[in-house]
Amino acid sequence: MGPWRSRHEGPIGCLRLKVGCVSLIVIDCTIATPPGTRRTPALFCNHTPTLSQLALSFCRHRRLSFVGSDKKRCDGGTGDKTARPQWPEFNNEEKKSAYSVQSLGIIMSTTTTTTTGLVQVSSTPDIRLFYSLDGPLDGSRPIIALSSSLAADTHLWDDFVTAFTPQYTILRYDARFHGQSPLSSTPDFDYAAGHTIEDLASDVVLLLDHLHITKLRAFIGLSIGAAVALVFGTQHPERVEHVLVVGTKAENKESANAGHQARITYGRENGPLALGRQSISRWFSADWITAHPDKVAKLEGIVGTQSIEGFEASIAALRRLDLWKYADEVKKRGHGERFVFVAGEWDTPVVPESRQLAKRAGSRMVVVPESGHIVNVQQPESFYEVVREVIEK
Structure with a gap:
């Protein structure tokens, strides 16, 4: 799979996170922002707690908020401590389609050589x-x-x-x-x-x-x-x-x-x-x-x-x-x-x-x-x- 750009509509099929010297990790996830709000985009992860922690580390470096498989939102270095909204179920395509990927001005590649x-x-x-x-x-x-x-x-x-x-x-x-x-x-x-x-x-x-x-x-x-x-x-x-x-x-x-x-x-x-x-x-x-x-x-x-x-x-x-x-x-x-x-x-x-x-x-x-x-x-x-x-x- 080639580079995935955030301006593309839809979820990230797989995102490989390199954390220090750890091998590349594949995580099913999506980036979305609630419609009609100005909240920081969030990375949704439908994976194990361990991999969710890696994703949280990734988000903190990129000023993204993070929502793990337990649907708990963590601040990604944005300082946003306001009430948490209701985020979509990761595997609910109908709800997920209502959340468009924002133009974050970043490029996420599935591989880093x-x-x-x-x-x-x-x-x-x-x-x-x-x-x-x-x-x-x-x-x-x-x-x-x-x-x-x-x-x-x-x-x-x-x-x-x-x-x-x-x-x-x-x-x-x-x-x-x-x-x-x-x-x-x-x-x-x-x-x-x-x-x-x-x-x-x-x-x-x-x-x-x-x-x-x-x-x-x-x-x-x-x-x-x-x-x-x-x-x-x-x-x-x-x-x-x-x-x-x-x-x-x-x-x-x-x-x-x-x-x-x-x-x-x-x-x-x-x-x-x-x-x-x-x-x-x-x-x-x-x-x-x-x-x-x-x-x-x-x-x-x-x-x-x-x-x-x-x-x-x-x-x-x-x-x-x-x-x-x-x-x-x-x-x-x-x-x-x-x-x-x-x-x-x-x-x-x-x-x-x-x-x-x-x-x-x-x-x-x-x-x-x-x-x-x-x-x-x-x-x-x-x-x-x-x-x-x-x-x-």
């Missing part, structure tokens, strides 16, 4: 990037590209992919020498010399060209990935509609270099897991770490497995960081509305500089409440709301 590969971004020296593509490249869905923070890989965005793949094709990649992007095969490669943010932005261009992607709906970068997104969006405005610059400082200060070197030394002496745990303790409060052991365990599995070489090479890029000229160029070209700067409320070193970058670019600044540096992990629902507001307007 994942394609992975390596792309050569430099032959001398040898540098290759790993990428993961969730969804088709046939033009049926807009494409979002994601760029990760320092010492992280594509798995930092797993929950984001689950939330957005029914509507979008998601392109993730591992930055140079991170995750599944291998170390260079060039003998005596100088990781300490590293690379620049501009180099990392050029990598994105080569990746898009490799996949024959001419334009992105959005490029979302986090931390060092945010700097990459800003540079890419400034240098290649024809390749992206919206750029979300999430959690980056504007420049490196000389006083920060000692801290950078101390972390490299700590990683060499104690290994990547210890370095990863140190990063987590900087990104999140002790209370949050205690309250979210499952998320912390996953984060340790991500940041605690990165190569020290990749960390050192990217630190070299951060030492050269200077984004003021790119913000000024965005302003000069009148492109400020295409960029949105985002930071977590508690990310105190970043918020003031991001705010100044946004001001100089003529762009909007959004502060995510009760979040530190890694906003997509600490406050995913709030972050997803920001993303949808930007890319769906």
